[in-house]
Amino acid sequence: MLELFKNMVREEWRMHSTMFGSLSFALFPVMIFGIAFMSSFLLPLMRSNLPAGEIAILTHASFLMLGFMVGAFGLLGNEVMNRRFGQASLLAYSARSLPLSGRFIFFNFVVKDLIYYFFLWVFPFGLGYILASPFTGVPLFAALLLLLTLTLSFLSGLCIVFFLSTVYSRSRALLWLIVLLTGAGWGIISAVTGMNPALFFPPLLLYVSFSYPTFILTCAALAALFAVSVSLFDPLETGQSREVKNSFSPLLKKLSFLPNPPLAAKDMIDLYRSGSVVGQTLFSFVIPLAVIWFFLSLLTPYFPPHGLIFLYAIVAGVIASTMYTWVTMFDSFGPYACLPVRVSTLISGKLTTFSLLQLVPAVFIAGAAIVSGEAANLIPAVVLCLAVSFYAAGIMVWLTGLSPNVLVYDVKVLFIYLVLVGIALTIFTAVAFAGPVFALSSVILLLPAWLFVQKAKVKWDAVDPAGF
Amino acid sequence: MTFILEAKELSKQFGDVTAVNTVSLAVKEGALYGLLGPNGSGKTTMIKMLTGQIRPTSGSAMVLGLDVEKDPVGVRAKVGIIPEQETPPSFLTAQEYLDFVGAVRKIPDIREKAEWWFDFLEFRDKKNVLCKDLSRGTRQKLMFAQAFVHEPALALIDEPLINFDPIMQDVVKEYLAGYAKKGKTIFISTHILEIAEEICSEFAILHKGNLLHTGPVSDLTARNEHLSSFFLSLVRKDRHA
Numbered sequence: 286m287l288e289l290f291k292n293m294v295r296e297e298w299r300m301h302s303t304m305f306g307s308l309s310f311a312l313f314p315v316m317i318f319g320i321a322f323m324s325s326f327l328l329p330l331m332r333s334n335l336p337a338g339e340i341a342i343l344t345h346a347s348f349l350m351l352g353f354m355v356g357a358f359g360l361l362g363n364e365v366m367n368r369r370f371g372q373a374s375l376l377a378y379s380a381r382s383l384p385l386s387g388r389f390i391f392f393n394f395v396v397k398d399l400i401y402y403f404f405l406w407v408f409p410f411g412l413g414y415i416l417a418s419p420f421t422g423v424p425l426f427a428a429l430l431l432l433l434t435l436t437l438s439f440l441s442g443l444c445i446v447f448f449l450s451t452v453y454s455r456s457r458a459l460l461w462l463i464v465l466l467t468g469a470g471w472g473i474i475s476a477v478t479g480m481n482p483a484l485f486f487p488p489l490l491l492y493v494s495f496s497y498p499t500f501i502l503t504c505a506a507l508a509a510l511f512a513v514s515v516s517l518f519d520p521l522e523t524g525q526s527r528e529v530k531n532s533f534s535p536l537l538k539k540l541s542f543l544p545n546p547p548l549a550a551k552d553m554i555d556l557y558r559s560g561s562v563v564g565q566t567l568f569s570f571v572i573p574l575a576v577i578w579f580f581l582s583l584l585t586p587y588f589p590p591h592g593l594i595f596l597y598a599i600v601a602g603v604i605a606s607t608m609y610t611w612v613t614m615f616d617s618f619g620p621y622a623c624l625p626v627r628v629s630t631l632i633s634g635k636l637t638t639f640s641l642l643q644l645v646p647a648v649f650i651a652g653a654a655i656v657s658g659e660a661a662n663l664i665p666a667v668v669l670c671l672a673v674s675f676y677a678a679g680i681m682v683w684l685t686g687l688s689p690n691v692l693v694y695d696v697k698v699l700f701i702y703l704v705l706v707g708i709a710l711t712i713f714t715a716v717a718f719a720g721p722v723f724a725l726s727s728v729i730l731l732l733p734a735w736l737f738v739q740k741a742k743v744k745w746d747a748v749d750p751a752g753f
Numbered sequence: 754m755t756f757i758l759e760a761k762e763l764s765k766q767f768g769d770v771t772a773v774n775t776v777s778l779a780v781k782e783g784a785l786y787g788l789l790g791p792n793g794s795g796k797t798t799m800i801k802m803l804t805g806q807i808r809p810t811s812g813s814a815m816v817l818g819l820d821v822e823k824d825p826v827g828v829r830a831k832v833g834i835i836p837e838q839e840t841p842p843s844f845l846t847a848q849e850y851l852d853f854v855g856a857v858r859k860i861p862d863i864r865e866k867a868e869w870w871f872d873f874l875e876f877r878d879k880k881n882v883l884c885k886d887l888s889r890g891t892r893q894k895l896m897f898a899q900a901f902v903h904e905p906a907l908a909l910i911d912e913p914l915i916n917f918d919p920i921m922q923d924v925v926k927e928y929l930a931g932y933a934k935k936g937k938t939i940f941i942s943t944h945i946l947e948i949a950e951e952i953c954s955e956f957a958i959l960h961k962g963n964l965l966h967t968g969p970v971s972d973l974t975a976r977n978e979h980l981s982s983f984f985l986s987l988v989r990k991d992r993h994a
Contacts (some may be wrong), residue, residue, distance in 0.1 A: 528881045537856055547856035551842060558844040558883070619839045622806040623900065624857050625820035625830035749807045 293397040312696045314409040321413025341442035345438045346580035352442020380593040391518045424445045437488040444510040451517040595717035598666040602673025605646035609678045610689045629742035662676025667723035672727035679734030686745035757782045763812035772798040774962040786934040787953035788942040795962040796942040833908035843885035852897045870898035874943035889916045907938045950980035
């Protein structure tokens with residue numbers, strides 16, 4: 286029975302190594318290791334502005350997000366693969382023709398994700414920190430503990446998304462009930478203790494003060510989420526054909542003011558009917574940002590006044606830029622290749638839909654500004670968020686064309702992306718911290734964003750498009 | 754003589770693999786031209802190069818008077834294409850997909866034309882079903898309809914009959930033969946030799962990326978030779994060469 290698991294791991298490796306070449310993909314965890322190793326030497330410098338505990342909070346939040354992202358992509362895997370690679374299918378789906386239960390296959394799929402992505406992201410990061418510890422003066426125990434608690438953060442993100450998405454596939458009302466009850470529970474804890482509920486995030490509690498009972502309770506909670514997810518799992522494909530009324534023509538008329546209205550109308554229908562509008566907005570945008578809010582707000586003492594909303598707007602902008610992956614995940618250039626359409630036209634179409642989706646982060650940040658008593662800074666915060674989002678998306682389009690989902694594991698691509706986005710974020714964090722009104726200057730980011738998109742169109746028209 | 758499609762020494766290299774090796778061929782207007790070959794012989798790569806979906810490593814091609822490499826979109830605007838593997842978008846219905854094709858190709862009376870195709874290929878009852886839920890045969894009908902809905906002067910179709918039942922194969926064969934009689938040109942890639950012999954006026958045989966033969970089917974008929982036996986002897990000889 287281990288055969289299925291072994292072949293799922295092999296399949297995941299081949300999928301990535303086929304896209305980027307074995308060496309290039311193998312370098313990915315090496316890069317993560319390198320980043321962690323070198324960052325460890327910067328810790329003394331960072332500590333002069335931000336205490337070690339606060340850096341740990343950010344790191345744990347990042348790995349929680351990583352778990353969210355990995356979980357959200359895994360559940361869409363088959364449709365994404367089919368659209369991008371023609372007849373490609375994952376074992377998680379094709380194994381249904383074997384005498385194996387759906388739950389057993391799903392169990393193997395989730396365990397494979399846990400182990401595979403642990404070795405791809407979490408372990409290299411922890412190892413980098415551990416190997417640097419003799420040089421940075423960090424006790425080995427603390428470095429080992431960090432590896433453990435980061436692993437638990439990652440597992441928390443993954444298990445929460447698997448759990449919520451299996452609930453979502455059963456009953457949307459139940460999902461909302463769980464989300465509301467969790468929110469209310471956190472609110473009550475916060476009100477009773479007067480503390481930020483993010484401080485009660487078990488992996489963080491363990492990092493601050495390790496104890497076996499907390500460790501066992503954390504593991505038990507994750508195991509319970511995992512077990513409930515597997516038992517609730519219901520195969521997504523029912524085999525029934527779905528009839529729907531024609532939405533394309535009415536939508537085409539409504540979107541006729543946009544460039545490339547047929548492409549935009551098709552993308553909007555893809556997003557709506559695939560469940561991505563609700564699913565992705567919830568699992569890849571609202572929930573991660575809600576969690577980030579609590580973690581970031583722990584750092585308020587280290588920000589200038591009004592700093593939190595602007596830092597939050599920047600983070601939201603980066604996450605909002607990934608909406609470009611939402612509009613590209615369901616098709617490659619292949620289905621368009623029999624039509625008079627260039628890759629650059631398709632990129633323009635995807636960016637049009639992306640621009641429409643930016644209403645979500647704009648409303649979200651406006652809401653966050655009002656709720657947090659920062660209504661006066663609403664406009665600069667929204668401008669900063671959208672400018673960052675368009676800038677990061679522009680770089681993504683230039684680097685990856687129509688394949689942002691798959692090219693993220695290309696070391697060269699990711700490195701250039703991180704450098705270019707990192708520089709802009711550093712500059713505009715400083716600018717926004719200098720004064721709320723200065724955040725409006727971030728609108729200048731639209732210029733490089735536009736230039737990156739123009740360069741992207743020339744670049745991707747000149748190569749044979751992927752998807753054949 | 755002018756040709757509607759002309760390939761000159763087209764080659765395509767994928768890494769170390771030569772998919773198509775200096776192939777030259779020419780197709781006259783009104784021909785039903787069959788590109789024949791076993792699996793992996795380079796037929797699909799050839800069609801992709803002729804429609805500007807991929808660039809040739811060397812050589813050139815003119816289609817309907819346009820240089821394919823210089824104006825691939827112009828070529829695709831004029832021709833109809835059935836790709837070998839691509840399926841219609843998962844989350845559009847059959848009718849929405851034809852509406853989409855009509856909007857991209859700017860076909861004014863697309864709805865009327867689509868209705869004709871639903872009846873002709875007998876899938877009216879599936880027109881509001883999401884493409885991901887359609888059977889392979891129905892998806893193939895839809896891809897066939899999108900390739901011909903704008904009545905192109907030239908259609909390049911890759912294995913168009915493979916998912917059809919014998920009755921639908923018959924309907925489609927008759928349609929293709931009638932289409933060519935109207936003066937339009939069809940470039941069909943297939944490995945179903947019986948069908949090629951039945952409907953094609955000319956043919957070419959590809960094997961391992963090399964062009965083994967081009968000529969009219971009538972030459973074989975005159976020699977009282979069947980296309981299948983001619984094809985097999987040629988390919989076997991090349992295998993042992």
